[in-house]
Amino acid sequence: MSFANKVVIVTGASSGIGAATALMFAKEGADVALIARTQAKLAAVAKNIEALGRKPFVIQADLSKEADAATVIPKTVKHFGKLDVLVNNAGMASEGCLLDGKALQAYDDMMKTNVRAVIQLTSLAAPYLIQTKGNVVNISSVVEIRPSMVPTLMFYAVSKAALGHFTRGAALELAPSGVRVNSVNPGPVENEFITNNKLGNVDELNGSLAGFTALGYLAKDDGIGHVILFLASNKARSITGSTYVIDNGYLLK
Numbered sequence: 619m620s621f622a623n624k625v626v627i628v629t630g631a632s633s634g635i636g637a638a639t640a641l642m643f644a645k646e647g648a649d650v651a652l653i654a655r656t657q658a659k660l661a662a663v664a665k666n667i668e669a670l671g672r673k674p675f676v677i678q679a680d681l682s683k684e685a686d687a688a689t690v691i692p693k694t695v696k697h698f699g700k701l702d703v704l705v706n707n708a709g710m711a712s713e714g715c716l717l718d719g720k721a722l723q724a725y726d727d728m729m730k731t732n733v734r735a736v737i738q739l740t741s742l743a744a745p746y747l748i749q750t751k752g753n754v755v756n757i758s759s760v761v762e763i764r765p766s767m768v769p770t771l772m773f774y775a776v777s778k779a780a781l782g783h784f785t786r787g788a789a790l791e792l793a794p795s796g797v798r799v800n801s802v803n804p805g806p807v808e809n810e811f812i813t814n815n816k817l818g819n820v821d822e823l824n825g826s827l828a829g830f831t832a833l834g835y836l837a838k839d840d841g842i843g844h845v846i847l848f849l850a851s852n853k854a855r856s857i858t859g860s861t862y863v864i865d866n867g868y869l870l871k
């Protein structure tokens with residue numbers, strides 16, 4: 619699956635799924651722009667890509683801030699000259715539910731990063747993607763399809779459900795211009811998402827998450843990356859508006 623001469627933006631590229639995916643795109647010959655807030659982690663991912671003989675473009679940005687997010691597409695296009703693929707992977711989770719008084723705060727925080735920033739980036743990217751007949755891959759979750767088993771994460775699921783409808787709406791709007799938009803929906807992944815989002819005190823997440831899957835083991839970051847690369851590639855040229863679940867059978871249980 620060659621991405622030679624392709625320019626790919628991966629948001630949330632400083633860790634987990636985004637870091638693994640950016641490296642995989644670079645291995646396939648892409649010029650990659652890495653977006654996240656944490657400079658040190660971005661530098662570590664950039665170093666791994668440089669070891670492949672490629673030169674990534676790093677943009678430190680807090681995508682929950684409109685002014686920061688607004689810089690990502692113009693800077694990337696100025697640097698690499700075009701845009702072929704936008705991977706909207708950056709995402710966060712915070713706790714809040716109806717009875718704990720944190721519902722609106724949790725909703726606002728997650729909608730800003732998980733949905734609003736995706737809409738902003740996709741909107742700014744669309745004119746360039748039309749030029750290259752490129753595509754967008756949004757990273758959602760199985761909780762788009764079935765609400766989280768953890769009540770305090772209900773607004774995480776709400777944000778991913780909104781992202782799902784955005785994927786389908788964007789796919790419909792951009793199809794006549796030759797631009798595809800799809801979504802990858804992981805179940806629990808073996809990475810630092812729980813730690814990074816300080817969800818370690820959520821009892822349901824501390825047991826064996828693997829036990830909630832039919833296969834009895836969790837997906838890894840590069841396993842999600844393989845599906846992202848497939849959807850971004852020409853092999854998926856007939857796929858748009860689709861929701862690709864990769865959950866080790868989590869939704870079966």
Ligand SMILES: NC(=O)c1ccc[n+]([C@@H]2O[C@H](COP(=O)([O-])OP(=O)(O)OC[C@H]3O[C@@H](n4cnc5c(N)ncnc54)[C@H](OP(=O)(O)O)[C@@H]3O)[C@@H](O)[C@H]2O)c1
Binds near residue numbers: 634679758811812815
């Ligand atoms: N891990 C799972 O079990 C799982 C399951 C289903 C779906 N997902 C989804 O997969 C995506 C990637 O998460 P992950 O599992 O790889 O966890 P992760 O390691 O915590 O990655 C999240 C990434 O998003 C970035 N990010 C968060 N807020 C940001 C902001 N305001 N501005 C810019 N970047 C921001 C983080 O970088 P900085 O902190 O450096 O900004 C980090 O690079 C997310 O959308 C998540 O919802 C994860």
